[in-house]
Amino acid sequence: MNVCKIAAVLLSGVLLAGALPLPVMAQQPTAVYYTSISPAVNGGEPIRGVDISSILSVEKAGVVFRDESGAPADIFQILADHGVNYIRVRVWNQPNDGKGHSYGGGNSDVKAAAEIGRRAAQYGMKLLVDFHYSDFWADPEKQRPPKAWEGKSVAEKGTAIYQFTLESLRTIREAGADIGMVQVGNETNCHFCGEDDMYKICDMFKAGCNAVRDFDSSVLRVLHFANPSTGYYDWYAKVLAECNVDYDVFATSYYPYWHGTSEDMTSVMRKIATTYNKYVMVVETAYPYTNEDGDTFGNVVSKDSSGVTFRYDISPEGQTACLTDVFQAVANVGEKGIGVFYWEPAWLGKQGLSWEEQRKHWEEDGSGWATAYAKEYDSSVNDTGGSSYDNQAQFSFDGKPLASLDVYKNVYPQAYRFRQEDTAALSDGYYLIRNVGSGLYLNSDGSGNAVQSAQEVQWHLQAVDGGYTITSAEGQFLTAGEGSSTQSAVHLSSRTGKDDQVYTIVQSGDSLMLLTQTTGQAQCVDVFDRSTYEGAWMTYSKALQTD
Incomplete structure (x- = not known):
């Protein structure tokens, strides 16, 4: 880090009025160095990112975050002070029933994304905008198009994707966000916006990427897939190349308990990077630090879960080691490996509440994974639910930073960010x-x-x-x-x-x-x-x- 200290000297003496101390970067033995990252990406800094799409609803529900001293603090300041330089935020088209009832999951519409982006920029953090092109969760299990787009042809959906992307990005930037990357689709494993033909999907990818290019050609265009251990990544990249999809970053979800070893992930992503000349990154990862539940709603993984392989202890130390290794795995790709995003590290519930009291917040504030109103759109929703990832957060249930939050301080190189x-x-x-x-x-x-x-x-x-x-x-x-x-x-x-x-x-x-x-x-x-x-x-x- 090249820090240039300058003394401002008034003719009558040195003036040091009203300033705040800068954050100090602690040295840890678990440092990760990205030695050859391109200056064209984030100024040569690796991406040290988090996805906090649910944060506005979590704050509305009364969750309080605290700094190292235990004092209440703005979570955006806490993240910036711990070395985070990028925020990821999901965008759903119309996550409500049209009658004022939210589907929950953070109420993740364009308005929410704009506010999160604005607050991130205040602390020098850039924004990755993650378009799902759906009204609710889009993942490998479901890729339903927005209600307003149902029945449209692939060409018509491509036009709608272009218009929605361009208009949304303009709205988010006008709010004050510093947009650095845009994701066209979320975990699009051969399914996207209601289509399951990869060649047709590429036509829609093109529409989204063209919208990003027309918005700002310096913004990186990201395509996102899940689980590098499936063996399909090279085929996805091959079809993207055949279809001349103009994108910059091939991103993956990598949850170590589901998606194989970090060494295998490095190998898969390095092949994509070298064969197709694309940047690669992990855009979602997480690991549990406890088996306990903090909001009366069950956890997606814990020690008793089936079909998972825990490669680290379920503890704060295990979570820290896991995240460090994920950063290192991407760094091991070489100059095309550009960083990591942790998924929903602050998705907590307010403490001391009964299930009924929690449910009221999930339903009214949208702070859980779904409300009962989402059943009309997503058949997998049975009832209102809370956070199933609070045991994988990087904050304790009472909002205090965990040891894993210090990992971002120790991923280099780093440059000071304006606050x-x-x-x-x-x-x-x-x-x-x-x-x-x-x-x-x-x-x-x-x-x-x-x-x-x-x-x-x-x-x-x-x-x-x-x-x-x-x-x-x-x-x-x-x-x-x-x-x-x-x-x-x-x-x-x-x-x-x-x-x-x-x-x-x-x-x-x-x-x-x-x-x-x-x-x-x-x-x-x-x-x-x-x-x-x-x-x-x-x-x-x-x-x-x-x-």
Whole structure:
């Protein structure tokens, strides 16, 4: 991690006002390193993701999450502080009966996804939008099309998929989400949106992928299958190639108690990556830490379950070891292995309630896996139900982080992520900006030529929404951050063609970090992007002259 600490020095002294401390990354012996991940993917960082699609309904039901000290805290902050950099959220088309009655399962419509994406972006976490193209759960056992699409031809469903995808993504982005990936279908093992012919399915995949491309060509397009031990993955990838489906990521669900060994999973995914030149990742995984139940509704797996193989202890330590191994298994794929998402680590029920009291929350808040109203759409629903994954959560039943949540801190490389409340309060005024590592001051000569000895230039900091603009007091040069930098720190450059960069000032120890806010996150400013040591060289800068 290349951290560039910068001291902001007022002419009368050092100003360290109103800042919050940065999270500290603990070193653990179970660290996982992605040594060759492409800079084109998440800035060169592995995806350390979680799917918390149920979170709004869980919060509505009264579940409280707590930080390491036991104090109530925003779960998005807790996740970000533990190294999570991506949130996954499912989207159902119309998860209700049309009369105001939700099907449950988190009430996972576009509106909910937009709110989850907005909150994730506040803490620097990107969003993977997981379209099921169904009104309720889509998985290998069921892929029913939305009620409004039933009876449509494959071509008509393709058109509907395109329109729904594009419109939904625009809505989610407008809410403030930082969309980095979009999943076209969920666990589509030769079944998708009511079809079971893989070649017809590919036509619908194309429609969804085209919508993502037209929305934003930089967003990665993901296709998702379940269980790499089936032996079908190579055939799926082969048909996708034959049909010229334009996608970026071949993703898998991998639940170790159902889906074989991590070594076999690595082998299967590596073959996909090398044969078809696709990124690969685990987009769903989980493991139990206890056999107990926390919400009066049974667990999908426990020590007495049949048809499962537990390769780790059912304990917090076993859960931690399992998740670490899953991250390592994807890293072992090589440069095309890009990361892991844990499925529903916060799907809890409020504690101290009877079954009847829990059922009321499931029914009214949608915080369980289904409500009775879902029976009209999903024949597998018998009655209202709760969470069957709370014993696989990464929080205890009373909302405290478990040891496995620290795994994300120990998957490298990592870059600091912008969080809104980190911004220190600085008064408008003129400052000297000095690099703590080199002792040199930020300088701007306007020409872009190397400056052999840095000059002490005053910079005018002016507060704007979400941060500060920084203008040179000598020559009126306004800084611009080059957003295309592949380094862990962004250098100042005029090549963006923009003069509207906004910066945040964050306290770190006795100094301040200068971060540039670009696309919903921020990175540490570095004036010379080929710096090889912490405390980047401040002997080169280029800026845009203001009108």
